[in-house]
Every structure is written in structure tokens, then in C-alpha cells.
Amino acid sequence: MATGGASLYKGSDLIHDYGCSKCEEHDRNTEAQHFCQECEHYLCDNCVKLHNGYHKKHTVYGRGDIQKWAGFALDKCDQHGNKLEVHCDDHQELCCHVCVALNHRQCSSISHLPDLSRDFLKTAEFKQLPVAVDKMRSRLGELTNARLKYQASLTDMYKDILAEIKALRKKMNNILDHLEKKTVKELDSMIKGLETNIKVDIDACTHMHDQLKTMIKKVQQMTGKHKETNSYIGYRRCQDKLDKAEEQMQTMQRKPEPRISFKPDSSLQPFLNNLHVFGSIEKFEILHVYKALDFKTYYVKENDNFRFSIVGICELPSGDLVIANKKNSKVIFLNRQYDVTASCDLPFPPEDLCLISGNEVAISVNDSIRHEVHFINVTRGKLQKVTHSTTVHWCFSVAYHQGRLFVSSGNTLYQYNMDGNIITKIYEDKSIGLTVNRCVLSPDGERIYVTNYLRHKLITLDKTGKVLCSLEDTELENPSGLCISPRGHVFVWGMKSDTVIQVDREGTQKMATLVRKADGLSKPQSLCFSEQTSSLLVGNTRIISVCIQLTSGVRKC
Template sequence: MASKFDSSIQRGCSPCEEDGLNTEAQHFCNLCTKYYCDICVTKHNGLYKRHTVLDRKDVKKWAAAPGTVDVLERCERHPGEALKLVCGDHDQLCCHVCVSIDHRHCSSIQHIPDVAKGIRKDPGFRQLPQQVAVLRKQIEDMKNDRKKNSSSLRKTRTAIVDEIQAIRKKINDILDKMEKTTVQELDRLVADQEMSIKKDMESCTQMHDELKNIIDDIQSKDSSGEPPLYIGFKKCEEKIKQAKEILQNMSSVVKYDLTFGKHNGIEDNLSSMKTFGELNESNVFGAQPRSSLFPRDHVFATEGYMEYNVKMSSDRYDGYIEGICELPGGEVVITDGLNKKVKLLDQEYRVVDHCDVPEYPYDVCHIGGNEVALCVDEHRHNNDDRHELHFINITKGKLVTTRKLSFSHKCYGAAHHGNNLYISSLTALYVYTMTGKQEKKLYEDKTGGDTVKRFAISNDGKTIYITIHSNSQLITLDNLGNKLATFTDPDLLGPHGVHVTTAGHVFVCCYYSHTVLQVDKDGKTKLATLAGGQDGVHYPQALFFSSRASSLVVAGEKGTLLVLNVR
């Protein structure tokens, strides 16, 4: 049986293996207890001229070389070396190579045998078995919990699929009923028209035969004298008159026909829905928004801020940021009103793309996936007003406008929830379908010019927060438009942007007081004034809570983004 060090057996070069390479060893050093290829042995020999190196012809002598280092005492960075020293400066175990490379300037290098004396009596050492046992138990419990969680997820998936299929069946039943009703109506109309055609044909046949019979009678009386001919003449005139009336009445219907005009709303509404419903993750650290890591009643505090310049070289003005929203990947979309641009920012708030818009852009909201909707509004003196919502997809880092909706009223604020669009007109809040059909006017206040400035909708869609800029108020509505609360505060002067996180935290930025506030979920009480002019807040217009980090992003007249770190 061949020895494991036989020349027919390949061994890997030790330095190459450390670099992730697989090179056959041709040499072995007795002192280093390492294997070397032809290239690495040259470097070794240059450093260690007195080491004895054996090549392949002495491969049998490799077995006589010192054994490998025990696993426990082996240096993880230099597997061929034993841990002999400890660096007190870094509290780190070291081999001789570690010391020569990384700890040459350290002042507290000791031999392990010196510091290991009395280790058996050390309380920490004595408690190790118990600590490890407890930790292993926790790890095993976590593993079992995750196993149960995985099983639960599969069951949840099955239940959701069953619900989706049930929805699909209901839709199919509705469509089947619609088809049946439409076909029944079609059959009724066809039957009615066929009956009319049959009556027309019978009238024609009857009149045709009557005219033939009377003319035949007249011609047969030609030798009977004038009185019978006169009678026949008068009767024939009457039949001709009747025949003409019948033909005239029939000619008013040139052709019996049917047409079909489909309801476009059916296809439009279905095509606007990407899924049967919304899927939301919960209790998954790293997958859920960071805001949900804080309890709903958590009161935030700020701890510093950073300011980011988002001006482009092509911008004519410093900028006036009216709207902000965040994409699932952490990219940010902002609207620059003065420069009439929509800008796409990366996670470091650097502009990576932009697109021009025809008129002044206001609010922007996230629709789903990488799609956003942008409010574009302009009043012109020639009555050619523009009140539009532009839909933009972000594809491979590029902003692409896909479609737009037009409204008869102003379009300053927008939000998306469920399958509906919510649009504010400064004095009213409307609800639309995704195809632009107005469902209802949810709320209206004509007591001022900016009574429905901006708004935010809670994650469950049951609560709506509206900033009344002109009256310095924040009002809270239910999803039927009923007013639940009215909030005022000395720091709430000219409220503009409002944002509610997925966990239900409510934030408001105020234009005239230069403040950012946190308000309770009921919209009745100020929980905190998070930032003011001393923190760089200057005429703020919009804000949002970043889902990838604990930070509030605020923007306004300065044309920069102020990122407030919160805890």
C-alpha cells in the first residue's frame, strides 16, 4: 500500500492554498512544515536560507518531517504555524508570523505558557462548559423555531394560494354571469328583430298577392261593362295606396342590425391590477422597513444630520424640491419644481438620472415595484390649464414616462393605496381608479386657498392625515371622509409635507416655523419637535422616513436634502 507521502500522491502548495489557488507541491520544508510549488519555494528560500527543503525525489523523507499543528493550537491566518504568543494590546492570539507582520509595534507580547498559568482556576474558564451548553441550547432552539417557521410559511403560502384561487373563481363566476346575461340580452334582441323581419315579409307577401288578385279580377271583367271596371279601378287604387304606405313604413328601416360596444372599464381595471392583492412581510429583520422595528407608540429623537446637494450642472436654479419618495431598492425620486425635473438618486443621494417635465412638478408617490406617479400642474391665462398625473417607471437606472392621466381640477398631491389613486386639489381630496375614473370626492374645504395641501394614508388605509397650510392645522379623517381630529400647535405653522410610516408613525414638516414634528397616530397630540432651523431645516416642503436606515429625509426651498438621523 502506498504511503500518503508517495510521489504519486499530490499535495497542495501551502501559500497557494492560502491565496485560494490549487497548485501541486514539489517541495517540503522541515522547519516551516509547509509544502511549496516551484514558484513559492524560490520566495521561501530567499527568506529562509538556512531551512532544509526537500524536493520530490526525497518525498519519502517528508513523512519524517514534524507533524501538522494541532487544530486547537493552529493559527487560522497561517495554518502551518502554531499559536505561541498573545498580544495584550489587541487581546489576540498570535503565531510568530502574526507578530512579525501585524504586531511588530505592539508593546505587550507575551508567551502563551506564561499567561496560561492557573487557567484551570480562572472563573471564566470554569464557566465555559456551562456557557457553551446554554448557547448551544439557544442555537438549537433557534434552529427549531426557524424550522417551524419554515413549515408555517409553507402552510401560509398554501392558504394564500387557496384564497387567490377562490378570488379567481369568484371573478370567473362574475364573468360567467355577465356573459350569460349579455348573451341572453343578445338572443332577445335577435328574436325581436327576427320577429319584425317575419312580419315585414308576411305583409309583403299578403300585399303582393292581393294586388295580383285584384288586377286579375279587373282584367277578367273587361267584357262585363264599365261599372264593374270602375269598381275594380277604385278598389285597386285603394290597394295601391295601402301598398305604398306599407313600403314607406318598411323603407324607414333599411336594415335590421345589431352592434356591440364593450365596457372598456372591465379590461382597463383588470389590466391596471398587477396582482390579486398586496403581500406584506412582517417580523423578518432586514426585510421589513426599519420603521417597523420601532413600536407604534415610539417617540423619536434626532442625533445629528447630513446635508446632500442634489443640484445638476444643467440646472438653471438652485432647486425647489416639492416631493420625495423611496423605491424598494433604496433609490430616491425627487421633484425639482423650479428646474422642472424629476431626479433619480442612488442610496448615497447622488443624482444618477433625470427627466424633464412640461410644467411645474409637485408631489410624487410610489405606486408599486419601480413605478411612481408625478403631479404636474400649471394655470395658464389662455385657459389651457394642465392638471396631470404622469406615471414613470425606473428601468435599469433610467426614468421612463409610460402614461398620464388628466383631471378637470388641480393636481398637487398624490398617494396610492390598494387599487385607488388619491389626488388633492388644494381644497379637496378625490379618489380615482388607476385608469382615471373618479370614484368620489372624499373631502372638501373651501374656507381657504390651501385647505388640502398634502396628505398621507396609513398602511391599513383606514386613516388619512391632511395638512391645512392656510390655517396651520393637521386634520385626521377616516376612509369615509369623516373628520376624526384637528391638531394645532405653536410649532405647526404652515404645515406642508406629511408622512406616515408602515408602522404608523406620523411626521409633519412646517414651512413657516421651519420645524419637523412627530404627531401621535390619532392626530391629536404632538409627540416631539424633532428638528428646527438650528438643525438646518429651512422652509421644508416634503419629507419621508427612509426604509433602509433610521433617518428622516427633509427637503424644501434650499434645493438640498437634509437627512436627520433618528433613534
């Protein structure tokens, strides 16, 4: 985008990043310096003076608030503010003349909007737009309400966990109070014992002291004719008492005088110091376990000679479907009523397909010599080939995540960039054929699920290719197909067992059996979870079975 009044030249025409709307009405090409939100007009310095004279209460933004300019008018370019004039068929983008000059000069197909839109008002697509918008608004409203309920539940969860923390703190306080009381009681007992011993010694000293005092007093007060004899007796009695007192004093003096100290439990403080929190605050998800409530069968028809083998199904954001037909080497577009409205030929039979982004689909194809991944755009119900890349190995399955393609060769899983170059070999098992048949990735890309067809296993890998777990089940014979919902629910079908099961996100256990042969399932060849209808689509020959699902229970995961 040019700023600060800068301009671009194309031939003799001056191209501005924002042109004055009023000047354009008079075929004048003038750069806009202002934008009125109420009028949705871009204005030059001259036109803004006239505008402000008529609309004094309107809010007008200058170049300093240029981030507020775009996005108000349907027929204006969001990036440059100019009138939308053409459609780039290569990039599937509406463009103004600045977009073309800056970003689309090398594109091979540019359509003029008046030509492209001729008789469009009569098309079913346009007539269905209000219904599609209402449906999306309804879904957005439901999602908003769900998020509001979740937000309210977060407040409740916070209060509950806070109460648990307070209760734990109270328990800890009670334990500490109890320990303190026991420790103080032990101290009291020890002090009491020492005080008792001291009191015994003090009482003994006092008693001896008083006895000596009384005895010497009596000796000193003797009189009469037996004074001398009695004095001698008193002397001997006093001398014996002195000896006993000396002995008792020495005994007391030899007694130790214990000092008291407190030595904390050596394990207590380090244990508390090592605690960072009272406990871990865990975030966990609720895994919805699905149950099939109803089944509907749709026969895919194009013409009587059209043979079908539906090996891949993917849902577009619009709710329409793209399917891969192996029998006739075609990619087919189905509307939401499961009617065929368009098809596109492939050079070789397809094996699998996946949604890349928006309306772009990748399809893996093979013959005995060539192995390729083709890219197709879906625009207004039409299929248009974009490009393809050739691989040196068989392409049995293709999956996409954040600019990377994951392609299985039958015994190896490769990661490619979008230019068709191998980035790395993620996982390999050459012990037997078809050890890496189909693959899907979790929405966050942290886990990769791979079917081992001949060993009847579902393998779960991390994003580096490390095996996290391996699942076997009697209802998973010759697992051939996989799909995953936007919320990470994993579904696997067994070709020989004629079953579709739901597996937990870790790939460690079966959560539910959704469809069995008794329900009419016969040799399924493809699987797709419809986000639009919360249904599971199962394809085989020319039939798509729609299993209406509902949550029958939830589990912590």
C-alpha cells in the first residue's frame, strides 16, 4: 500500500492507494486524504471541505487514522478502498486495480466482474445465500451462547477450585496446629519433669538447712550439770548431719543441668520449600462419545454409465462435499442435497483426498508408473485444476496441516512442502505390506494417526514420528479409513469387520462402536465427519450413508 500521498504509475494512469469517491463520479482521478464512516466515501482535500459543510456531525478520518478506512463498503477493496473491478481466478480473490497492479500482474486468468456476474442473480447459489447466511448466523449464535455458558462455567470452576484450595489450606492448618500442640505438649512434659527434679533438690536442701539450724541452736543453748555430755552428743549429731549434708550436696552437684533446645524435623522444611504450589491446576478436555441415532442413505448419480467407488470424502466450509471416485478417475462436487453438480477428470485413479484451505482440495492418484498429488479449486460449484506434483512413491493417503502435506506410500509416511518437495521421512515400517495405509492429523498437529492394514492396528505417532501407542481391537479388522473432527474426535473403520469405531485422542482405547454390518454397513471405503451437521459420512460404491450422531456421554481426557 502506498502511503503519505505516494502514487504508482501504470501506463499513463495514476494509481492511488485510495481514490476520492466523489471525484471518481466525475471521472477524475484524485488521491483521497480523508474517509467518512457514515457516507462510506473516500475524499480528497477539496471534496472534504464540501462534505464537512453539508455533514458537520459526520466523523471523518484522516491519513493518521488510515487503519479505520477500509472494510465499510461491500464493493470496495478492504486493502486499498478502491472499487472492486475484477476477479483473479488463480487466487480466487476479488481485486481492485491497485491489487492487480501490485499482486496479480503475473496471474493467468483475470475475469471482469460484470462479465462474471452476468445472470448470477438467477443462480441457485445466489438464491440460497440468505439461507446460508441465516444458517451461519444461527450457528455463530449457538457458538456464542455455548462460549458464554463456558465462560460462566469458568467462573463456577474458579470458585469451586478456590474453595478446594481454601479447604486444603484449612486441613494443612489443622495438621500444623495438631503437630504444634503435640510438640508443645512434649516440651511441657520435659519441662515439668526437670522442674520436679529441681524441686526435689530444693526441698532436700531446705530441709537439711533447717535441720542444721535447729540442731546448732540447741547445742548452743545447753545448760545444767549434763551440759558437757549433752554438748558432746549434740556435736556428734551435728557432725553426722554435716556429713550427710556434704554427701547430699555432692550428689546434687554431680547431677547434670540439662539445657533444652528445639530441633525441627529435618524433612519438614525442605519438603515445604520444595513445594511451589499446593497442587497442580490441570486443564482437561471433555471427550464426547458419539452414538448413531439414525441412518440415511444417498445414491450418488450422474449418468447411467457412471460407475462409483467412493474412496475419499471431504466437506467444504459451505457444507458441500467433494468426493473422489476411483472407478472413473474423477473428482465430483456434491451439493448439500448430495446431488452431483460438477465433476473433473483425473489422469489416474484417486486413492484419497483432503481439504487444504478454503475451497482447495488435494487428491492423491496412482497408476502402475506415475504417482501424483493434484490440487483442485472449487469455485461456485465448479472444479478447476490448479497444479500437481509428482512423487517417487505410491500415494495411498494425503493429509494436510499448516502448509505441509503428509503422504503415505504403503509402508512409509512422508512430509512434503506445498511445492512438492520432501521435507522428511516421518515414519517407516517395511515389515509387511500396507503398514502405513491411511493417515490423519490431530487439529493441533501434535499427533498423527496411521492405519496398519494387514496387522489390524491403529498406530498413533507424535509429530516427529515416534510411536506413542498401538491399538488392536476385534472390531478393527483391516483398518482402512480414518477421519477426525475439528475437535479431535477420531473415527476408524475396519474393512473386513464392517465397523466404524470411535477412538480416544491418545489412540489407546475404543470409546464406542458407531456402525456395524447389522446397521447396513458393507465394505466402507471412505469416512468423513461433517462439522455442519455433526454427522458421520460413510462412502462405499455409489452410496453415502449418513449416520446422525449425538453425544451419549462425556469422559474426561
